[in-house]
Amino acid sequence: xxxxxxxxxxxxxxxxxxxxxxxxxxxGRIVSILKGGDDFTAEEVIVAxxxxxxxxxxxxxxxxxxxxxxxxxxxxxxxMAAVSSGITSICCPPDTQPAIDTAAVAELxxxxxxxxxxxxxxxxxxxxxxxxxxxxxxMHALKRAGCVGVSNACMDIANTDVLRHAMEYAHSCDLTxxxxxxxxxxxxxxxxHEGVISTRLGLPPIPxxxxxxxxxxxxxxxxxxxxxxxxCRVSSARSIALISDAKKAGLPVTADVGICHLHLTDMDVxxxxxNCHLRPPLRDQRDREALCQGILSGSIDxxxxxxxxxxxxxxxxxxxxxxxxxxxxxxxLPLTLDLVxxxxxxxxxxxxxxxxxxxxxxxxxxxxxxxxxAADIVIIDMEKHFSVDQxxxxxxxxxxxxxxxxxxxxxxxxxxSGQAVYQNxx
Amino acid sequence: MTSNNIQLDxxxxxxxxxxxEGLNKNLLLNILDHAExxxxxxxxxxxxxxxxxxxxxVNLFFEPSTRTRTTFELAAKRLSxxxxxxNIAQSAxxxxxxxxxxxxxxEAMHCDMFxxxxxxxxxxxxxxxxxxxxxxxxxxxxxxxxxxxxxxxxMFTIRHHKKDFSRLKVAIVGDIMHxxxxxxxxxxxxxxxxxxxxxxxxxxLLPARVETLGVHVFHELEAxxxxxxxxxxxxxQRERMRSALLPSEQEYFHNYGLTEKRLQVAKDDAIVMxxxxxxxxxxxxxxxxxxxxxxxxxxxxxxxxxxMAVMAMSMGSLVDKQEEKT
Numbered sequence: 001x002x003x004x005x006x007x008x009x010x011x012x013x014x015x016x017x018x019x020x021x022x023x024x025x026x027x028g029r030i031v032s033i034l035k036g037g038d039d040f041t042a043e044e045v046i047v048a049x050x051x052x053x054x055x056x057x058x059x060x061x062x063x064x065x066x067x068x069x070x071x072x073x074x075x076x077x078x079x080m081a082a083v084s085s086g087i088t089s090i091c092c093p094p095d096t097q098p099a100i101d102t103a104a105v106a107e108l109x110x111x112x113x114x115x116x117x118x119x120x121x122x123x124x125x126x127x128x129x130x131x132x133x134x135x136x137x138x139m140h141a142l143k144r145a146g147c148v149g150v151s152n153a154c155m156d157i158a159n160t161d162v163l164r165h166a167m168e169y170a171h172s173c174d175l176t177x178x179x180x181x182x183x184x185x186x187x188x189x190x191x192x193h194e195g196v197i198s199t200r201l202g203l204p205p206i207p208x209x210x211x212x213x214x215x216x217x218x219x220x221x222x223x224x225x226x227x228x229x230x231x232c233r234v235s236s237a238r239s240i241a242l243i244s245d246a247k248k249a250g251l252p253v254t255a256d257v258g259i260c261h262l263h264l265t266d267m268d269v270x271x272x273x274x275n276c277h278l279r280p281p282l283r284d285q286r287d288r289e290a291l292c293q294g295i296l297s298g299s300i301d302x303x304x305x306x307x308x309x310x311x312x313x314x315x316x317x318x319x320x321x322x323x324x325x326x327x328x329x330x331x332x333l334p335l336t337l338d339l340v341x342x343x344x345x346x347x348x349x350x351x352x353x354x355x356x357x358x359x360x361x362x363x364x365x366x367x368x369x370x371x372x373x374a375a376d377i378v379i380i381d382m383e384k385h386f387s388v389d390q391x392x393x394x395x396x397x398x399x400x401x402x403x404x405x406x407x408x409x410x411x412x413x414x415x416x417s418g419q420a421v422y423q424n425x426x
Numbered sequence: 427m428t429s430n431n432i433q434l435d436x437x438x439x440x441x442x443x444x445x446x447e448g449l450n451k452n453l454l455l456n457i458l459d460h461a462e463x464x465x466x467x468x469x470x471x472x473x474x475x476x477x478x479x480x481x482x483x484v485n486l487f488f489e490p491s492t493r494t495r496t497t498f499e500l501a502a503k504r505l506s507x508x509x510x511x512x513n514i515a516q517s518a519x520x521x522x523x524x525x526x527x528x529x530x531x532x533e534a535m536h537c538d539m540f541x542x543x544x545x546x547x548x549x550x551x552x553x554x555x556x557x558x559x560x561x562x563x564x565x566x567x568x569x570x571x572x573x574x575x576x577x578x579x580x581m582f583t584i585r586h587h588k589k590d591f592s593r594l595k596v597a598i599v600g601d602i603m604h605x606x607x608x609x610x611x612x613x614x615x616x617x618x619x620x621x622x623x624x625x626x627x628x629x630x631l632l633p634a635r636v637e638t639l640g641v642h643v644f645h646e647l648e649a650x651x652x653x654x655x656x657x658x659x660x661x662x663q664r665e666r667m668r669s670a671l672l673p674s675e676q677e678y679f680h681n682y683g684l685t686e687k688r689l690q691v692a693k694d695d696a697i698v699m700x701x702x703x704x705x706x707x708x709x710x711x712x713x714x715x716x717x718x719x720x721x722x723x724x725x726x727x728x729x730x731x732x733x734m735a736v737m738a739m740s741m742g743s744l745v746d747k748q749e750e751k752t
Contacts, residue, residue: 194634195634195635196634196635196638198633198634199633199634199635199636199638199639200447200609200638200639201547201548201571202547202548202568202569202570202571202572202606202609203547203548203569203570203571204547204570205633205634207634271551272547272548272551272552313524313526316524316526316556317524317525317526317546317552318525318544318546318547318548318549318551318552318568318569319546319547319548319552320546320547320548320569321525321546
């Protein structure tokens with residue numbers, strides 16, 4: 001299939017490109033960018049006047065619930081939701097059931113993704129066996145099976161000696177360690193940021209130090225070991241300061257933030273809004289501002305959906321008895337573009353944190369538009385508005401905190417390896 | 427705030443009673459005024475008024491309770507309602523039924539009001555949000571969040587002794603962190619316009635940013651009790667010692683236990699309150715608990731009148747006392 005995308009505003013942050021021009025695609029790969037469109041014989045021509053053309057998005061963390069929790073969502077259902085938001089590469093954490101601690105599970109997930117032919121899934125392998133924080137997982141085998149990093153997901157490794165050895169072993173496997181920093185002794189049974197709101201609502205609190213102490217512990221180990229380490233879902237201003245200092249000192253660390261934490265604060269939990277029950281918890285206004293600043297300053301490298309689709313029952317209980325997480329995958333792009341409209345990020349910065357930067361963290365060949373690469377491309381109409389309607393979400397999880405929000409930026413076309421996998425001409 | 431509007435109907439009258447937060451001063455005074463008119467009912471030969479005749483009230487207790495459940499039951503019976511006690515601590519949810527399913531099942535029995543106690547903060551809000559519109563919810567304690575009828579019976583007791591709220595200094599002593607009573611009292615006291623609310627506790631028993639609730643924080647008992655008109659002691663649970671919040675009961679009593687000697691720095695006519703059940707020798711000395719300043723037993727009997735008032739008001743069976751005056 002030979003496709004010509006004509007006259008779009010091509011933004012490719014990896015190559016510092018922001019120009020109007022054409023993209024030619026043949027045999028699933030990009031043939032040329034900007035020029036060459038006039039001499040290209042295409043079977044399909046897409047006129048992208050006034051639209052943005054950018055690389056397919058890379059989501060650093062989305063739970064697809066398969067295997068193990070297919071009653072919440074499946075790889076098939078969530079792939080549909082992901083491509084509607086322009087996502088063509090997804091990294092999934094290892095806390096499936098069973099956990100991704102064997103090659104078989106890692107392979108199963110990639111095969112299911114292949115069967116959808118809509119996007120690629122890059123699994124993270126378990127750092128410890130069964131995510132129990134006791135014994136090392138077979139990281140070499142996981143790497144051979146396609147895992148692009150290792151992580152203990154939301155499970156803390158309480159024993160620092162185990163964490164140290166796990167980080168050392170991952171380093172010798174040349175695998176990035178993804179750490180969601182949380183000291184489980186400090187967070188205990190907490191469900192909300194320790195502050196004004198948790199005090200008023202009487203909700204079990206999670207102090208900021210549950211995160212910062214875990215970040216500091218990991219950073220000291222990185223200093224000693226030297227392996228690539230990525231901090232997932234950073235939520236507090238203090239954590240960003242710690243990571244920023246580590247970066248300045250030359251440590252091989254990166255960090256991401258979940259999209260909800262850039263828009264919401266613990267105030268949104270008021271009224272016991274269970275769709276705002278997240279982990280890490282939504283923190284205060286000052287933290288949210290610091291997270292946005294962190295992207296600008298480069299302390300935070302990427303924005304991810306942290307997609308966690310749930311069945312209705314998971315959220316239909318008193319707040320502290322509900323499961324944490326929000327369904328966000330199909331709003332990742334419009335919510336990030338919203339930060340551009342609010343002048344918190346430039347368009348290039350926003351797209352970079354969704355494309356080349358997360359791709360670099362995963363070490364995968366995606367997130368840019370260079371000739372010769374797989375043609376994963378998104379076309380976005382920035383003029384179109386829509387209002388979020390919970391019941392109309394494509395994802396099997398309807399648990400969005402953004403119901404009723406007015407957003408702009410609608411994906412009109414998505415190509416995955418040169419194949420049209422999504423089209424919206426309404 | 428949306429979290430509180432749920433308590434009122436379209437005319438601003440009490441519909442569900444979930445928390446003292448966000449209700450205006452008039453409404454709180456209204457509850458106290460109605461309670462005043464019910465206070466005599468218990469002394470009459472026939473201890474009943476027919477306000478809720480034909481109505482069914484369900485006491486839905488997911489946590490064990492004797493005192494609160496009994497006074498709610500008595501209050502309902504004195505209003506001539508039929509009462510059903512359901513103790514879910516040993517019932518449906520332990521068989522895996524969700525709160526929502528329990529709610530649906532009870533709705534199908536055509537009850538009019540649920541009095542709910544639950545271990546999770548926000549449980550009463552959850553029920554009010556999900557219940558069919560003709561049913562009323564009264565919060566009898568949810569997690570660490572609120573226990574509004576307890577707070578109002580304490581307000582009733584305070585007004586009974588002190589008349590005017592505006593000049594009072596009130597100290598709440600003990601485990602504020604885990605106390606739904608303290609939170610509801612703080613909101614009620616600040617709304618009713620008392621001069622000063624103090625909380626007295628070690629840092630381990632204070633929730634983060636507690637001062638944002640409008641209280642002054644003291645870590646030392648004597649300093650905090652100086653010149654106060656009302657002392658509210660909170661019950662100390664034994665778990666607090668196990669979870670490394672306190673070293674021992676002895677040490678707690680030594681520093682925060684209320685004794686006659688410590689009470690000397692308070693105003694001469696200061697009253698001592700406690701939501702019960704009391705731990706003698708842990709948070710309060712026996713001589714104080716049984717002493718002349720103690721109004722602990724009055725609190726219990728006021729509890730019935732206040733609960734009658736709240737139930738009757740939320741069922742729409744009473745005219746607005748404050749409106750009558752204006």
